Amino acid sequence: xxxxxxxxxxxxxxxxxxxxxxxxxxxxxxxxxxxxxxxxxxxxxxxxxxxxxxxxxxxxxxxxxxxxxxxxxxxxxxxxxxxxxxxxxxxxxxxxxxxxxxxxxxxxxxxxxxxxxxxxxxxxxxxxxxxxxxxxxxxxxxxxxxxxxxxxxxxxxxxxxxxxxxxxxxxxxxxxxxxxxxxxxxxxxxxxxxxxxxxxxxxxxxxxxxxxxxxxxxxxxxxxxxxxxxxxxxxxxxxxxxxxxxxxxxxxxxxxxxxxxxxxxxxxxxxxxxxxxxxxxxxxxxxxxxxxxxxxxxxxxxxxxxxxxxxxxxxxxxxxxxxxxxxxxxxxxxxxxxxxxxxxxxxxxxxxxxxxxxxxxxxxxxxxxxxxxxxxxxxxxxxxxxxxxxxxxxxxxxxxxxxxxxxxxxxxxxxxxxxxxxxxxxxxxxxxxxxxxxxxxxxxxxxxxxxxxxxxxxxxxxxxxxxxxxxxxxxxxxxxxxxxxxxxxxxxxxxxxxxxxxxxxxxxxxxxxxxxxxxxxxxxxxxxxxxxxxxxxxxxxxxxxxxxxxxxxxxxxxxxxxxxxxxxxxxxxxxxxxxxxxxxxxxxxxxxxxxxxxxxxxxxxxxxxxxxxxxxx
DNA sequence: TTAGGGTTAG
Numbered sequence: 001x002x003x004x005x006x007x008x009x010x011x012x013x014x015x016x017x018x019x020x021x022x023x024x025x026x027x028x029x030x031x032x033x034x035x036x037x038x039x040x041x042x043x044x045x046x047x048x049x050x051x052x053x054x055x056x057x058x059x060x061x062x063x064x065x066x067x068x069x070x071x072x073x074x075x076x077x078x079x080x081x082x083x084x085x086x087x088x089x090x091x092x093x094x095x096x097x098x099x100x101x102x103x104x105x106x107x108x109x110x111x112x113x114x115x116x117x118x119x120x121x122x123x124x125x126x127x128x129x130x131x132x133x134x135x136x137x138x139x140x141x142x143x144x145x146x147x148x149x150x151x152x153x154x155x156x157x158x159x160x161x162x163x164x165x166x167x168x169x170x171x172x173x174x175x176x177x178x179x180x181x182x183x184x185x186x187x188x189x190x191x192x193x194x195x196x197x198x199x200x201x202x203x204x205x206x207x208x209x210x211x212x213x214x215x216x217x218x219x220x221x222x223x224x225x226x227x228x229x230x231x232x233x234x235x236x237x238x239x240x241x242x243x244x245x246x247x248x249x250x251x252x253x254x255x256x257x258x259x260x261x262x263x264x265x266x267x268x269x270x271x272x273x274x275x276x277x278x279x280x281x282x283x284x285x286x287x288x289x290x291x292x293x294x295x296x297x298x299x300x301x302x303x304x305x306x307x308x309x310x311x312x313x314x315x316x317x318x319x320x321x322x323x324x325x326x327x328x329x330x331x332x333x334x335x336x337x338x339x340x341x342x343x344x345x346x347x348x349x350x351x352x353x354x355x356x357x358x359x360x361x362x363x364x365x366x367x368x369x370x371x372x373x374x375x376x377x378x379x380x381x382x383x384x385x386x387x388x389x390x391x392x393x394x395x396x397x398x399x400x401x402x403x404x405x406x407x408x409x410x411x412x413x414x415x416x417x418x419x420x421x422x423x424x425x426x427x428x429x430x431x432x433x434x435x436x437x438x439x440x441x442x443x444x445x446x447x448x449x450x451x452x453x454x455x456x457x458x459x460x461x462x463x464x465x466x467x468x469x470x471x472x473x474x475x476x477x478x479x480x481x482x483x484x485x486x487x488x489x490x491x492x493x494x495x496x497x498x499x500x501x502x503x504x505x506x507x508x509x510x511x512x513x514x515x516x517x518x519x520x521x522x523x524x525x526x527x528x529x530x531x532x533x534x535x536x537x538x539x540x541x542x543x544x545x546x547x548x549x550x551x552x553x554x555x556x557x558x559x560x561x562x563x564x565x566x567x568x569x570x571x572x573x574x575x576x577x578x579x580x581x582x583x584x585x586x587x588x589x590x591x592x593x594x595x596x597x598x599x600x601x602x603x604x605x606x607x608x609x610x611x612x613x614x615x616x617x
Numbered sequence: 618t619t620a621g622g623g624t625t626a627g
Contacts, residue, residue, distance in 0.1 A: 033619080065619045072620090096620040103621095132621035139622095168622040200623040237624035272625040304626045335627050342627095371627075 028055060029063055036066045045070045049083075058086070065093050072101035096130045099137070108137040112146060126153075128162045135168035144176035163189065167198040174205025196222075196229040200238055207242040215242035216251070231258070233267045240273040249281035266294065272301050279308030297330050306339035315347025326364070337366050338375060345379035353379050370402045374409055381413020386422055389413055400433050407433075411440065424448075438464070 032052060039045045049067055057063040064087055071080035077098075084090060084098045095118045102111035115134045118124060126134070131154050138147035151169060154160055166189050173182035182205040189198055199222045206215035219239050222231070231239070236259050243252040256274055264270045271294035278286035291305045302325050309318035322340050325332055332340075337360050344353030357376050360366050373396045380389035393410050407429045414422030427444035431437055441464045448457035 037619090062619065069619060091619095093618085093620045098620095100620060127620090129621040134621095136622070162621095164622045166622085171623060195622095197623045202623095204623065232624090234624040241625070267624090269625045274625090276626065298625090300626050302626090307626060333626095338627060 029057065029060065032057065032063060033066050036070050039070055042074055042076065045074060059088050061087065061089050061091050061094065065091070065097060068094060068097045068101075072097055072104065075105065077101045077105050077107070090124070092124050092127050092130060095124055096127070096133055099130065100133045103133055103136050103140070106140075108140040111137040112141070112143070115150075126157070126159070128159045128165050131157075131159055131162075131165045132168045135165070135172045139168070139172040139175040142176050144173075144178060147172050147176060161192045163193050163195060163198060166192075167195075167201050170198060170201040170205060174201065174208060177209055179205050179209045179211065194227075196227070196232060196235060199227075199229075200232075200235040203235060203242065204238040207238050207245060210245050212242040212244075212246035215239065216246075231262060233264045233270050236262065236264055237267075237269050237273040240270070240277045244273070244277040244280045247281055249278075249283060252277045252281050268294065268296060268298050268301065272298070272304050275301065275308065276304045279304070279311065284308060284312045284314075297328065299325070299330050299333060299336060302330065303333070303336045303339050306336065306343065310339055310343035310346050313346055315343040315349050318343035318347075319349070319352070332364050332366060334366050334369065334371070337364065337368075338371055341372055341375040341379065345375060345382060348383060350379055350383050350385065370396055370398045370406065374398075374402065374406045377406060378409040378413070381409060381416070384417055386410075386413050386417050386419050390422055390425070403433050404430065 032048060032055075036045070036048050039048060045067075048070075052058065052063055052067060064083060068080045068083050071077070071083065080101050081098055084094055087094055095114070099111045099114050099118075102108065102114065112134065115126070115130070115137075118126065118130075131150070134150055135147065138144075138150065154165065154169075159165060166185055169185045170182045170189075173179070173185065182202065186194070186198065186202045199218065203215045203218050203222075206212070206218060216239065219231075219235070219242075222229075222235075236255070240252065240255050240259070243255050252274075255277070259265050259270055259274065265274075271290055275287045275290040275294075278284070278290060287305070287308045291301065291308075294301060302321065306318045306321050309315070309321065319340065322332070322336070322343075325336065337356065340356050341353055344350065344356065353376060357368055357372060360368055360372070373392060377389045377393050377396075380386070380392065389410055393406055396406060398406055407426045410422060411426035411430065414420070414424075414426055424444060427440040430440035431444070441460055445457045445460040445464070448460065
């Protein structure tokens with residue numbers, strides 16, 4: 001502190017003639033602070049700022065801290081920073097206020113730089129408030145390495161064992177995808193107390209890392225604990241999000257009843273999570289009801305509905321909703337445009353999709369990024385324009401994670417359309433960047449085999465075996481009347497497989513009768529080639545024929561209940577409804593890596609657990 | 618006696 005004081009002392013303002021004595025000084029200071037705390041506009045705050053300088057409080061840390069906080073609240077971070085830089089003796093509150101201000105402005109990187117500066121300055125030590133703010137910045141940036149370093153610093157400080165700091169740590173590890181450490185921190189909190197925020201952080205950590213069962217287990221433990229806290233909108237939104245990632249409609253419905261009983265049904269964030277849950281669990285009609293009941297100017301609510309329609313193959317409706325956003329002057333963001341492109345991709349509106357990509361910056365102020373381009377590559381690839389997809393993919397600069405999505409999309413397109421050259425190129429790119437290595441090896445090996453390169457194919461298989469890249473058997477699951485059935489890829493031991501095959505052949509025949517020129521081998525090869533005029537494409541959108549091929553891969557697999565799915569399909573009045581049902585089945589299809597773990601969880605915990613909470617008084 | 622943590626679309 002001394003160094004900073006000496007540096008600034010010659011610039012410190014001379015004592016003001018207004019400061020006559022201690023009593024006057026204290027009264028004036030109290031008046032200023034009181035007025036500052038009441039000030040909600042920039043004009044008044046600037047006036048009080050001028051007054052603070054005039055009457056000689058520019059060196060008073062406490063008063064200047066109030067000023068800084070007022071500017072932070074008004075989102076005037078540059079003014080706040082300027083004030084901070086001119087302070088002769090900033091204390092920990094001054095530092096934390098500016099760090100927190102940068103967080104609020106979304107400038108998390110600057111917040112972290114400031115924390116480092118504070119450390120190097122060495123005159124002020126961080127306290128609980130500072131650590132909580134800094135972990136929040138790490139969360140926003142998903143900076144695991146820096147977060148761990150600061151966590152180590154926390155452990156040797158006197159600030160460990162604080163509920164707020166630990167909650168922010170749980171959140172940070174969750175956002176950085178290290179759920180195990182998040183859980184360890186959460187468990188350690190039992191010694192000094194958890195509150196509704198700590199529990200919510202843990203639920204969110206599980207939900208955001210696709211571990212819905214554990215998220216719901218934590219929610220159940222929270223309700224069974226002795227805490228007097230009740231679930232609030234933050235916690236409920238996360239619980240619903242956990243139900244979404246599980247794709248289990250029954251659980252989602254029970255969670256919805258908890259929301260209704262808690263009185264949070266009209267909360268905008270909760271409503272958005274409900275909408276998303278219903279859409280992901282296959283009930284588009286319920287999603288629409290939630291949307292209509294809560295229609296507001298929220299871009300996230302609109303975007304969720306656009307995504308829901310897009311995923312259900314209703315591209316035209318999704319685009320109409322987007323036009324409504326534009327007409328209402330709600331500013332779309334990059335996710336909204338992703339939804340629009342997704343809608344075009346899943347509905348065969350290829351040229352429309354390209355038009356949106358090329359005009360989104362000019363018309364909507366959203367610059368296309370690799371995620372948008374990947375969506376368009378996927379769209380072109382799905383509809384046979386593989387060369388265009390490849391040409392576009394080559395022009396996009398991506399990091400490793402995004403590259404996996406981009407080249408993964410091209411790999412699928414190459415496989416779907418039998419383009420060995422594209423499969424080879426995409427596989428090589430994926431292997432080089434160490435992404436999706438197993439799938440890429442398999443695809444590349446198959447590509448070599450198709451072109452007669454048996455030696456290359458064999459050596460690749462050996463290489464896979466040596467490096468431990470063994471492909472896991474894919475599986476899917478489906479929920480029927482509160483039970484979950486797991487399906488294994490390639491298992492044809494089903495008694496009803498003949499009947500299923502006959503049924504699907506019949507569906508294909510009826511589809512052709514309605515004028516669709518799909519591939520004659522659509523069912524057997526799981527490929528759909530589209531070469532139809534615009535009108536037919538529109539109809540194809542409604543029939544979800546691309547999904548039929550994929551759904552076939554799901555329902556041909558053996559479980560006793562498969563026959564019940566077929567019976568449900570038969571109850572449909574025509575093949576349009578049947579396709580919709582197949583599509584819904586497909587929407588709930590989730591590939592899991594660890595089947596045994598999932599089975600164990602699904603047996604040990606069912607919707608009754610949530611029901612108990614729903615009925616709790 | 619100023620400063621701190623958790624939610625929804627992707």
